[in-house]
Amino acid sequence: MRGQKRFAWLMAAPSILAMVALGIVPLVWMVWTAFQSFSPNPRIPPRFSGLDNLGNLVGDPQFVGSLKITILVLIAALILQLVLGFILALALYSIKRARGLVVSLILIPTAIAPIVAGIVWWMLFNTRFGAINSVLFQWFGIDPVNWTIEMPTAYIAIVVAVVWQWTPFVAVILLGGLTTIPRDTLDAARIDGATAWQRLRYIVLPLMRPFFLVVGLLMIIEIVRLYELPFYITQGGPGNQTVVAGVFLFKLAFSFFDLGRASMMSVFLVIALSMIAALYMRLVADHKNKGASG
Amino acid sequence: MRRASSTMRRLRRHVANSWAWAVVGAFLVFALFPVYWIVLIAFRPRDDIFQYPAALMPTNLSLDNIRFIWFGTETSEPIIGFLGNSMLISVISSLIALSLGVACAYALGRFRIGGGFLPMWILSQRFLPPIALVVPLYLMYRQFGLLDTYFGLVILYATFTIPIVVWLMMGYVESSPPELEEAAYIDGAGYWTAFTRIALPVLKPGLSVAAVFTFIFIWNEYVLAFQLAGDDVATITVYLPRLRSAVAELYGEIAAASLLSVIPAIVFAGVMQRFLVRGLAFGGLK
Amino acid sequence: MVFVGPSGCGKSTLLRIISGLEQATSGDTVFDEEVVNDHTPFERGVAMVFQSYALYPHMTVAENLGFPLKLAKADPQEIAAKVKAAADILQLGPLLDRKPDQLSGGQKQRVAMGRTIVRSPRIFLFDEPLSNLDADLRIEMRLEIEKLHKRLDATMIYVTHDQVEAMTLADRIVVLRDGSVEQMGPPLDLYENPVNTFVASFLGSPRINFLNVELLDSDASSCKLLLADGSHVTAPFSAGTASVGEKMKLGVRPEDLSASGGDFSIPFRMEIHERLGPTSYLYGRSGADSIVAEYRERGAVTPATLTTLGVNSAHAHLFDANGLSVRNRQERVS
DSSP: OTTHHHHHHHHHHHHHHHHIIIIIHHHHHHHHHHTEEOOSSTTSOOEEOTTHHHHHHHHOHHHHHHHHHHHHHHHHHHHHHHHHHHHHHHHHHHOOTTHHHHHHHHTHHHHSOHHHHHHHHHHHTOTTTOHHHHHHHHHHOOOOOOTTTSTTHHHHHHHHHHHHHHHHHHHHHHHHHHTTSOHHHHHHHHHTTOOHHHHIIIIIHHHHHHHHHHHHHHHHHHHHTOOHHHHHHHTTOSTTTTOOHHHHHHIIIIISOOHHHHHHHHHHHHHHHHHHHHHHHHHHHHHHHHHTOO | OHHHHHHHHHHHHHHHHHHHHHHHHHHHHHHHHHHHHHHHHHTSOHHHHTOSSOOSSOOOOOOHHHHHHHHOOSSSOOHHHHHHHHHHHHHHHHHHHHHHHHHHHHHHHHHOTTTTHHHHHHHHGGGSOHHHHHHHHHHHHHHHTOTTOHHHHHHHHHHHHHHHHHHHHHHHHHHSOTHHHHHHHHTTOOHHHIIIIIIHHHTHHHHHHHHHHHHHHHHHOOHHHHHSOOSSSOOHHHHHHHHHHSSSOOHHHHHHHHHHHHHHHHHHHHHTHHHHHHHHHHSOOO | OEEEOSTTSSHHHHHHHHHTSSOOSSSOOEETTEEOTTOOHHHHTEEEEOTTOOOOTTSOHHHHHHHHHHHTTOOHHHHHHHHHHHHHHTTOGGGTTOOGGGSOHHHHHHHHHHHHHTTOOSEEEEESTTTTSOHHHHHHHHHHHHHHHHHHOOEEEEEESOHHHHHHHOSSEEEEETTEEEEEEOHHHHHHSOSBHHHHHHSSSSOOEEEEEEEEEEOSSOEEEEOTTSOEEEESSOOTTOOTTOEEEEEEOGGGEESSOOSEEEEOEEEEEEEOSSOEEEEEEETTEEEEEEEOSOSOOOTTTOOEEEEOGGGOEEEOTTSBBSSOOOOOOO
């Protein structure tokens, strides 16, 4: 039919325009600023400084420290989310009755605003009045732990909150993946003599690989972007030890007003995330190619 | 010997069935305990809150916290204004994002415009942390007088959630058969009519999923709401941290405010519950 | 042994209970006098071919075939040998390194069968394996299965809704409807002596003709029937315990109706004459009932030239008001 392309472009145009105006334009400005030096004195205009900002960042122990703690949180949270999420997905898969209701309930943590979650977990981990220490004392006789003002407990608190908020999401995505495995294939494995463990290892896990990759990538992006959640639990403390990447970025922009370095850090993060995304694309394509070989 | 192994086999089957509920139960406790806690604290009288160790079961009931946030004080405004702002902004932004997003997803999924590049670019917009863009957006908004306006926030949220809508809806569009619209074309319908009367109704489950996602995302957003607005136009997420920076330790009040802030999202998700599981199973998992 | 019946009659469920994939709510499953209710499928020694083939999509054909042996922790050389043996029987040699999504329907089916052979099980179970194939392939694979049966001389239980498959493959047929067994026995036995109208109409293509009649009179060797158009016929067999005035059905297969001859005649008004070469089919009515008759003579037939059909009473059946055969009484097995 005629006019097809025109219609399609008209349909997509508003979205594209909006994304260009409010997405591309600020992005370009950000990249431009990444190469400028800003002085704390607002009267002095910024000057072009090439890659100085990058050099400054890399040499800055706070920056390096924030990367380190981010990676530590990332590793712990990601592993816990994938493992616990998968176990939960398997359990949800086995349940027939009330599955819809259970899934809705279990997704509540993901539906809560990160800032609310941060504040709530801050209250839970409160040394004197929080529920965590209350349970530890009343059930296990353990003396109060100063969760948010000591390491490594502050780190643990953040990991717990992140896992709490995102594991349900991981589980639901993986549950969707489990439903794509044909029941007949699992039945055939049962007849062939596979125990539950063997079915898991030889059938389920290999077929779940693309889903693990997708959800893993989503979680990596999400964790690197964390700001409200960790900040409102620990305020970056003790000292600056739990200043994760997102929090540090915020500090650069709005405490130090160092827009140049903040932009450079954003560029850095975006490039890092894009490389990880590209790596994931290759892993998925690789997986598909192996299927067509021979 | 035969007898024993038969009972053992039956036992094995029972254990296999009940482990799933045990796991789910454990997760539900973990997931909902914080919710239970804020309900508890929200209705707890001030004196009971400041006890060590904190009581894990309800003690005395008090509506003081609710009263504080509901009616406000000299230093704190009533919560209803913030809730209203959040509701208004979330609903309008979602509607805009859903409309523009589904149109865009339809154009991409059905008519394949822009080669492989356009869809990729749109989907990659999701990867940008809003924090990175806050500063330039702030400068832009200041330039155009959009700071602290409903309009400013709405168009921003709509724009940022469009990629999510497109991401979700493309899968649904691609899996719905084009034959339905083709039959309509033969009957003389134009592109727009076919889209609104034929394609859209079929996409309803996907739209429900997208609606939940965008609504909750916008409702929960903090950074942009804080930096680009916050005085005249303040959302519930901006209100909450204010309670904490006050001199007094307003734990009970914070709990009450948190409770009120999560209820709409939970209700919304609960209403959409029926569509969610079905929708997610089919979902555009690319 | 073939379980056959319409969709939803429970034949697949019965197969799954035998295999151990599902539990029966009552009764026992017994293999060779061993009660296996609580045994897992593997412990029962069954192998199954699924309608959807159920191949492992991420494994090659060779790995698919060898999977059961790998689970049993067999020696890799033994696995390779058995895989090769099964592949040879089913001509799968050149496909061993391919993955299921690179195979055609028929090839996938053969891999599914190969997987069962590798295990040398006690019983082979087939769950509508040919339903997903197109017509030509279906015939070809049916022959393959028959050959396999002869070659392995093993117990096979086969489920299908296609009565042609049932008739050709079975040593014994079990006809199921709504969860109950209607009749059981060798195919020809069920064909010649159906116990009720369901079995009679299920087997045989084109389907058996039913004429609505009323019993006028009956004795030990003959009975008088009132046809729908008012005419009387006298059939040379007894109506057994049926009562006078009872509404019954006279069942006659198309091949037992002829243009001339027969032990008694029924009126016939021809409508369509379908010629298929040496055989043709006449479609028409006898009274209010539709009739199909086989016609083996060459030459045209018109409604004027043919007004009655002869019935071969040796193969005619009389069914009472409950649909039960008067001539073939058998124990109903439930």
